[in-house]
Amino acid sequence: MKGYWHIPAAAVLVSIFTIHFQYNWFMILFFIWLSYLFYRNRLGKIPVILSLICYIFFYNHIPSYDSNALNEEAAAKETVQGEISSVDEITNKKVEFTLRKESGQNTLILYFPPDSKDLLANDDFIQLKHGASCIIYGDEEIPDESRNPGEFNYREYLLTKSITKQIIVSSLEDISCEGSSFLHRLYSLRLKLSRYAEEKIGSYTAAWLHALVLGDDTKIGDEIIELFQRWSLSHILAISGLHIGIIVSFVYFMLIKLNLATKEKAAWIMLLFLPVYAILAGGEPSVWRASTMVLIFIILNKLKLHLSVTDVLSIVFLLLILMEPNIIFHVGFQLSFAVTFALLISRKWITDSSRTLYQSLQISFVAQMMIFPLLIAYFSYFQPLSILLNVIVVPYFSLFVIPFMFIIFITSPFSTLTNIFDHFFIMVHEYFLDFIIWIDSHLNFPWVTGSLPSIIIIGYYVFFFSLMFHLEKNNRRKAFMHGLCICLLVISMLILPYLSPEGRITMLDIGQGDAFVIELPYRRGVIMIDAGARLSFEDMEGNKNVYKQIIKPYLYSRGIREIDAVFLTHEDVDHTGSISFMVEELNIDQILVSDYYQFEETTVSHWLENNVDIKRVSHNHEVEIGGHPFYVLAPVRDKHGANENSLVLYTEAGGKRWLFTGDIGKEEEKEIIELYPDLRADVLKAAHHGSDSSSDQSFIDVLNPQYTLISAGVNNVYGHPSSKVIDRLQETVILRTDKNGAVQFRYRQNEGTFYKFLP
Amino acid sequence: MHCLWCYEEIIPNLNWQNIFTLFKPRSLCEPCEVRLSKLVGSRCRRCSRMSAVRICKDCEWWEKRLGGDVLTCNHSIYAYNDFMQDVIAKWKYRGDYQLGQIFKQPLIDAFSSLFVNKEVVIVPVPLSEERTLERGFNQAKVLADFLPDSSMEVLKRVHGEKQSKKSRNERIFTNNPFILTRPIEKPVLLVDDIYTTGTTIRHAAGLLRKHGTPKVYSFTLIRG
Numbered sequence: 001m002k003g004y005w006h007i008p009a010a011a012v013l014v015s016i017f018t019i020h021f022q023y024n025w026f027m028i029l030f031f032i033w034l035s036y037l038f039y040r041n042r043l044g045k046i047p048v049i050l051s052l053i054c055y056i057f058f059y060n061h062i063p064s065y066d067s068n069a070l071n072e073e074a075a076a077k078e079t080v081q082g083e084i085s086s087v088d089e090i091t092n093k094k095v096e097f098t099l100r101k102e103s104g105q106n107t108l109i110l111y112f113p114p115d116s117k118d119l120l121a122n123d124d125f126i127q128l129k130h131g132a133s134c135i136i137y138g139d140e141e142i143p144d145e146s147r148n149p150g151e152f153n154y155r156e157y158l159l160t161k162s163i164t165k166q167i168i169v170s171s172l173e174d175i176s177c178e179g180s181s182f183l184h185r186l187y188s189l190r191l192k193l194s195r196y197a198e199e200k201i202g203s204y205t206a207a208w209l210h211a212l213v214l215g216d217d218t219k220i221g222d223e224i225i226e227l228f229q230r231w232s233l234s235h236i237l238a239i240s241g242l243h244i245g246i247i248v249s250f251v252y253f254m255l256i257k258l259n260l261a262t263k264e265k266a267a268w269i270m271l272l273f274l275p276v277y278a279i280l281a282g283g284e285p286s287v288w289r290a291s292t293m294v295l296i297f298i299i300l301n302k303l304k305l306h307l308s309v310t311d312v313l314s315i316v317f318l319l320l321i322l323m324e325p326n327i328i329f330h331v332g333f334q335l336s337f338a339v340t341f342a343l344l345i346s347r348k349w350i351t352d353s354s355r356t357l358y359q360s361l362q363i364s365f366v367a368q369m370m371i372f373p374l375l376i377a378y379f380s381y382f383q384p385l386s387i388l389l390n391v392i393v394v395p396y397f398s399l400f401v402i403p404f405m406f407i408i409f410i411t412s413p414f415s416t417l418t419n420i421f422d423h424f425f426i427m428v429h430e431y432f433l434d435f436i437i438w439i440d441s442h443l444n445f446p447w448v449t450g451s452l453p454s455i456i457i458i459g460y461y462v463f464f465f466s467l468m469f470h471l472e473k474n475n476r477r478k479a480f481m482h483g484l485c486i487c488l489l490v491i492s493m494l495i496l497p498y499l500s501p502e503g504r505i506t507m508l509d510i511g512q513g514d515a516f517v518i519e520l521p522y523r524r525g526v527i528m529i530d531a532g533a534r535l536s537f538e539d540m541e542g543n544k545n546v547y548k549q550i551i552k553p554y555l556y557s558r559g560i561r562e563i564d565a566v567f568l569t570h571e572d573v574d575h576t577g578s579i580s581f582m583v584e585e586l587n588i589d590q591i592l593v594s595d596y597y598q599f600e601e602t603t604v605s606h607w608l609e610n611n612v613d614i615k616r617v618s619h620n621h622e623v624e625i626g627g628h629p630f631y632v633l634a635p636v637r638d639k640h641g642a643n644e645n646s647l648v649l650y651t652e653a654g655g656k657r658w659l660f661t662g663d664i665g666k667e668e669e670k671e672i673i674e675l676y677p678d679l680r681a682d683v684l685k686a687a688h689h690g691s692d693s694s695s696d697q698s699f700i701d702v703l704n705p706q707y708t709l710i711s712a713g714v715n716n717v718y719g720h721p722s723s724k725v726i727d728r729l730q731e732t733v734i735l736r737t738d739k740n741g742a743v744q745f746r747y748r749q750n751e752g753t754f755y756k757f758l759p
Numbered sequence: 760m761h762c763l764w765c766y767e768e769i770i771p772n773l774n775w776q777n778i779f780t781l782f783k784p785r786s787l788c789e790p791c792e793v794r795l796s797k798l799v800g801s802r803c804r805r806c807s808r809m810s811a812v813r814i815c816k817d818c819e820w821w822e823k824r825l826g827g828d829v830l831t832c833n834h835s836i837y838a839y840n841d842f843m844q845d846v847i848a849k850w851k852y853r854g855d856y857q858l859g860q861i862f863k864q865p866l867i868d869a870f871s872s873l874f875v876n877k878e879v880v881i882v883p884v885p886l887s888e889e890r891t892l893e894r895g896f897n898q899a900k901v902l903a904d905f906l907p908d909s910s911m912e913v914l915k916r917v918h919g920e921k922q923s924k925k926s927r928n929e930r931i932f933t934n935n936p937f938i939l940t941r942p943i944e945k946p947v948l949l950v951d952d953i954y955t956t957g958t959t960i961r962h963a964a965g966l967l968r969k970h971g972t973p974k975v976y977s978f979t980l981i982r983g
Contacts, residue, residue, distance in 0.1 A: 003771040003782070033779070042781040310773045348774040468775040 002307055004047040007034070009314035011051035012321060015059040016328055021454075027055075054318070062325045080107060080136045080167060084177065086283075087128055087187060091218070097128055098163060099136065108143070108158060108166040109136055109175070129188070131181020137174040138167040147509040147741035147757060148550050150380065150451075150557030160329035186279045190214060193280070200412040202422045208429070209405045212397075213247075215239040215282030224433065227440055232368060232375065232386035236397050239281045240336055244290035246402050247277065267298050285320065285333035289340065292316045310344050313337070331378055335371050342370035349472040357391075364390040369464055373457045380556035382447045389439065396432060449493045450559030460489055497523040497559055505653060505745040508554060509737035509757070510534075510546045512689065512713030512720070513574030516660065517554065518653070521748070525564040525626020526555075529649065529660050533577025542577020551578055554742075555586070562587040565625045569647040569662030571598060583610045592617050596638045596645040617647070628653070633672055633679075634664065643688065644668055650679070654747025659703065661687035661694070669699035683707045683745070686729065690721020690736070697728050705729075707754065709743060710736040762788035763858050764846065786861045794842040797865075798835055798982060806957060807835040808982045821957065829964040831974045833954055835982035836862075836869050843981060847952070851898050859898070862980055863905045870906050870978065879948040879976060881910035884963055885937075887918035902980060903950040910950070913941045914963055927956055935962040942970035948978055955983035 014030045017023045034051060037043035082099040085106065089096040095111040143166045146153040158166070169175060194214055198206045207219035217225060217237045228234050236242070251273060255266040278291040296312050307315075317337055320327055327333050343350075346366045350359050368387045375382050404425060411417045452460075463485045470479035503521040513532025520526070531551060533542025555561070563586055568576050580603065582588060590613040597616070607614060617623050619637075623630045634648035646662025659681035661669075665688070673679060684705035687694035689712040708729045712720040721736065733754075735743040741757035760769045763786045771782040772789075785792075802808060803815035805828065814822075822828050837843060850858040883903035891897050903910040915938045925933070947967050949960055954977065964975035 002768070003773075006773065037781055041784065306768055306770055308770045308772055311770075345773045345775055345778055347772070465775065465778075472775045 001044075001046050001050070003311060004043065005307070005311035005314040005318075007043070007047045008051045008054040009317045011055040012058045012318060015055045016062055019059065019062055058321065058325075062321070062328065078137075078140060080138070080140055082107065082134060082136075084128065084130055084132045084134060087130060089218075090128065095128075098161070099134060105165070106161070106163040107140060108163045109138075110166060110168045111172065111175075112168070128175075128177060129180035130184040130186075132177040132179045132184075134175060134177035136167055136169065136176075138169045140165045140167050142166075145758075147737070148554055149506075149742060149744070149757060150553035150555075151550055152553065156329070160326050162324070162326045183279065186276060190280050197409065197412070200415070201408060201418060202426070205408065205422050205425050208401065208425075209409065211237050212239070212243065212402050212405050213409070214280060215284060215287060227436060229379070230381075230440065230444070230446070231383050231389050231393075231436070233390065233393055233436075235286075235335070235339070236393065238284060238286050238332055238336075239290075240286040241290040241293075241340060242394070242398055243281075243402060244274075244277075244287070244294060246398060247406075248274070248294055250403070250406055267302065271295065271298055285327055285330050286336035288320060289313075289316055289333075289336050292319065309347075310341070313340055313344060331374075334374060338371050338374065339367045342366050346468065346472075349468070352472075352474075360391050360395065361387075364388075364394070366468070373452060373460055376449055376452055380448060380450055380553070380559070382449070383444075384447060385439075385443055385445065389436070393436070401429070446561070447490065447494060448556050448559050448561045449490070450497070450557055452493065456489065456493060460486065463489065494559070501748050503653060503747050503752075504558075505658070505747075506554070507685075507709050507711055507735070507737060507743045508550055509711070509741045510550050510578075512711075512716045512718070513546070513577070514569070514662075514685075514689075514711050515546075515551060515578070516685075517558075518651075519558065519560070520626045520628050520653075525628060526560050526562065527625050527628075527630075528563055528566040530569055530575040530662075531566060531578040531582055532572075532574040535573050535577070542573045542580075544578075544581050547578040547581040551582065552585070560586075563589065565590050565592055565623075567592045567630075567647055567649060567660075568597065569649075569660070570594070570642045570645055572642055572663065575662070580606060583607050583612055588612050590615055592623065592647075594632075594635050594645055594647045595619075596635055598642075633659075633676060634668055636671055636675065639668070646687070648672060650681070654745060654752030655750030656682040656707075656745075656747075656752065658683045658685075659705075660685045663688040663694070665693050666696040666699070669694065669696050673699055673702045677702070679703060681705050683709065684732070685709045685711075686721065686725060688720075689716075689718070690725045691718070692722035692724050695725045695728060700728055700732075705732050708732045708734050710734060710738075712736060712738045714738045760784070760786075762786070762791055763861055764788075764791045783864060785864070794840075795846075796838045796840050796843070798838050804832060805830070806833045806954065806982065807979075809838065817957065821961065825961070825965075829961055829968045829975060830957070831976050833957070833960065833977040833979060833982075834869065834873055835954055835979045836865050837981045839953070839981050839983045847981070851894060851952070854895055856896055856901075859901045859905075862902065866902060866905050866980070867907065874948055874976070874978065875907075877946065877948075877976075879946045880943050881906060881908055881948050881950060882913055882943070882963075882967075883910055884949055884951040884959060885912060885914045885916045887916045887936075889918045890916075890921075898952045899950050902952060906950070911941075911943070913939060913943060914966070915940060930956050930958045933958070935966060937963050937966050939966050939970055942972070943967065944971045944973070946974040946976065947972050948976045951977065951979045953981040953983050954979040 011030070014027050017026045034043065034048055038045075038048050080099065080101065082101040085098045085100040087097045092113060095113070097109050099107045099109055101107060143155045143158050143163070145155040158164070194210055194216065197209050201209065203219075207221075210219050211217040215238070220237070225234075225237065228237055248270060252266055252270060255261045255269060256263060261269060274291040274295050278287050281287045293312050293316050296315060300307055300312075320333070343363060343366055346362070350362045353359055353362065364387050368390070372382055404421075408418060408421045408425065411421060463482050467479055467482040467486065470476075470482060499522065501521050504517070504519045506517045508515040508517065510532050511534055513534070514530035515532055516529040518527040518529070531547075533544075533546040535542065563582070566579065566582070566588055568579065568591060570576075579591070583606065588610075591607060592615050595616050595618050604614065617632050619632055619634065621632045623632065629651065631650040632647065633650055635645045639645050643663035644665060644667070646664045646668070648662060648664060648668070649660040651658050657680055659679075661684070669687070679702065681703040682705060684700075684703055684707070686708050690710040710721045716738070726734065735754060735756065737743065739758070743757070744755045745752050746755065747753075761767065762769055765788060767788050769785060769788045771777070771785075787795075798807060798809060800809060801811060803810040803818055804813050805818035806815060808815055808817075818828065846858065846861075849855045881903050883897065883899040885899070886894070886897045900910070900912070917936045917938065919933070919936055949963055951960060954960060960977045960979070964977070967975050
């Protein structure tokens with residue numbers, strides 16, 4: 001069995017593929033491969049039998065969840081009883097913990113303090129201990145699912161943590177808990193350590209110490225975290241093999257060099273220390289992977305047994321899935337195992353070359369190439385230069401930052417020394433981060449490819465395997481050919497949209513607000529009509545969430561980073577709130593507004609700084625974008641009101657006539673049909689989110705639409721769309737974001753179909 | 760599985776080349792295997808020793824002395840080194856019969872890439888009866904038996920002093936110790952463990968050629 005543990009691990013992987021993607025041919029291929037190996041005497045009976053057992057067992061063990069299958073139960077105030085299985089976050093903005101109910105299912109409990117008073121000083125939190133049994137009073141509801149293509153699916157994400165329900169409690173009095181478990185001590189130790197670090201060391205350094213030693217990156221700041229994400233550097237912030245390796249060798253070294261323990265005893269101490277540290281470091285899958293691997297190696301050493309490294313990795317893989325089957329859907333788990341496995345089987349190739357710099361390039365290359373399809377699948381985004389940046393950043397963190405964090409932690413009782421170290425660290429680290437930020441602003445050439453068809457993913461891995469095979473054999477000519485094939489594959493992915501005759505018009509569900517994306521066939525142009533945001537109550541400006549969570553993921557999932565034109569119908573935040581974020585991160589050629597659109601000066605300069613042309617379009621004008629004409633029907637004259645001055649656009653696509661009406665009211669509607677008595681629309685965007693002040697009967701009678709699009713938030717406070725409007729539109733097919741999520745029209749030439757994102 | 764030389768456990772390591780085909784069963788661990796030095800690069804066409812010229816000096820000398828070489832060509836897998844000397848000593852002289860297994864796979868691989876389509880008759884170089892009794896096995900026969908095609912023992916050897924106890928000149932100028940029991944009229948592949956001066960092989964080859972064998976090749980584990 002030694003040297004063959006990866007076979008049962010592969011069997012488990014195959015069973016996951018069978019369950020999750022219904023890839024039966026994958027299983028057939030796998031068993032043909034096993035029989036071949038068995039027949040050729042490459043594989044004994046035991047690995048084959050064990051693989052079969054693993055396949056069958058995990059086939060039944062791994063839940064095949066379907067996030068839509070959860071029944072919506074009538075929500076009623078009720079009490080829920082259970083035990084706290086993890087306390088995820090306690091800050092002044094949010095309290096979050098998981099409750100394991102008697103039925104074995106988990107519920108997430110959330111509390112958002114109404115004002116930012118200092119909660120941490122509040123006694124009520126002391127009772128939120130790991131293992132405490134609690135009674136919670138509140139509505140148990142099903143977590144939100146994604147409502148737009150490309151959007152992060154929170155419901156599915158919680159399912160990967162075996163959480164099926166959530167309760168948002170309105171006050172802390174709805175929570176009552178008592179008791180705790182042994183693990184609570186570790187968690188409170190974690191809390192104490194983090195408080196201690198903050199007290200003794202400056203908050204800047206403490207934030208990094210939190211992230212790199214305690215596995216909590218919430219204090220670093222979103223901008224740095226996003227920067228690291230953009231450049232595939234997040235693995236540094238997630239505690240993994242790198243950190244565990246440094247920490248274990250550091251502790252081991254200290255124990256022996258300070259004569260605190262013999263080598264024999266030090267090994268035993270490490271056996272205890274590793275699981276404790278894994279919990280202290282936040283217990284993410286990558287932490288467990290790395291520390292369990294070290295643990296198994298120590299035990300094997302004690303028992304004088306030998307296994308290959310891939311065996312140990314495979315055993316850890318099997319153990320973790322056995323304990324928590326849902327973990328396989330965890331992104332960190334997938335990335336961690338994929339990278340580790342690829343690096344382990346590349347050892348021969350890497351050790352064959354002698355220069356360290358070249359070796360670190362090889363490591364970075366294998367790691368990034370291995371997870372390329374995963375990164376694309378999750379983030380629709382890959383930064384090819386990140387392979388080079390990792391070569392610089394990883395040594396900086398592993399040789400300087402992480403060890404330095406320990407040194408500063410040890411010296412923390414001596415305040416003068418700590419102060420010096422602290423200043424030194426801030427100085428060096430600021431320079432370094434500035435360097436990454438500089439690279440980010442000058443060398444940011446990402447591939448935004450959109451989601452990959454499975455045939456391309458399979459093709460990619462076939463070529464990647466052949467590339468590595470020939471590199472290892474030192475067969476450079478063939479390796480080059482296969483590398484070239486990968487490049488061609490990626491390039492073909494990037495140009496695929498330009499070859500597709502399909503166009504799409506999408507009404508995104510951004511809640512109460514408008515955002516339409518029009519993708520012309522052959523990618524001749526990408527046009528948006530409005531890009532709203534949710535109002536943030538702090539400053540009454542649009543907040544970034546809609547852009548970050550809905551608009552950008554959608555555009556990226558379609559491989560779009562360049563937009564030819566954005567029409568802004570009028571100034572309201574629910575129509576324009578996301579535009580300034582888009583201007584910063586996407587390439588927008590022009591923003592088109594009506595003659596009466598009122599700019600704020602700061603916005604104009606902000607847009608111009610980002611190389612956006614601002615154009616006014618007047619009544620009766622035709623605007624051509626990517627060869628596709630849009631006709632401006634309104635505003636006819638200045639109506640002295642944002643809504644009333646909305647841009648009204650007419651266009652034809654997919655054999656249908658479309659009318660986008662912004663937020664105009666009945667009066668403007670009447671003016672339009674007076675001016676254009678022959679106007680007809682097959683698809684009408686009902687003005688003002690279906691408000692009763694718009695969509696006049698006469699307007700609808702003249703236009704005679706077949707389909708009506710209504711963008712309105714779920715249970716919005718305005719009561720949009722009005723039931724009267726719905727009555728007036730009864731003859732048409734009503735497609736509304738609050739019921740259907742995003743609505744998409746896909747067309748080829750003069751034929752097209754509407755798709756609702758939610759069934 | 761344990762290494763037949765150092766008895767350490769062999770745990771195969773995965774890499775990109777063996778991830779799908781897995782590991783051929785191996786009898787030497789990796790560190791021991793690298794101590795055997797395989798013959799690579801440009802070699803003498805006639806005797807397989809590493810050489811920059813097509814035909815090495817030794818083989819030219821043979822050509823002159825015999826007036827045309829009786830041996831068409833020899834193929835060897837390993838060069839002789841200290842480690843090989845230890846392995847051969849343990850295998851042949853101290854009777855570690857199993858140790859021969861370490862040569863099985865390399866021998867099959869080389870055979871199937873060189874001789875498999877040549878329709879040759881495999882003939883192991885024999886030991887004298889006394890020597891076979893003394894050692895318990897004939898190493899050349901063991902090697903020949905590893906090959907996928909069956910062999911024919913058509914040669915016999917008259918008992919004499921061990922080759923390894925003689926000097927180079929003594930070896931070259933000894934009388935032919937072989938007797939042919941049955942002439943073979945097809946090309947022959949002689950199999951032996953080691954080619955040092957080439958005398959033994961050429962004695963056998965000469966005898967075969969004299970009795971009508973058109974061509975004689977030899978396949979020896981080691982080029983000394």
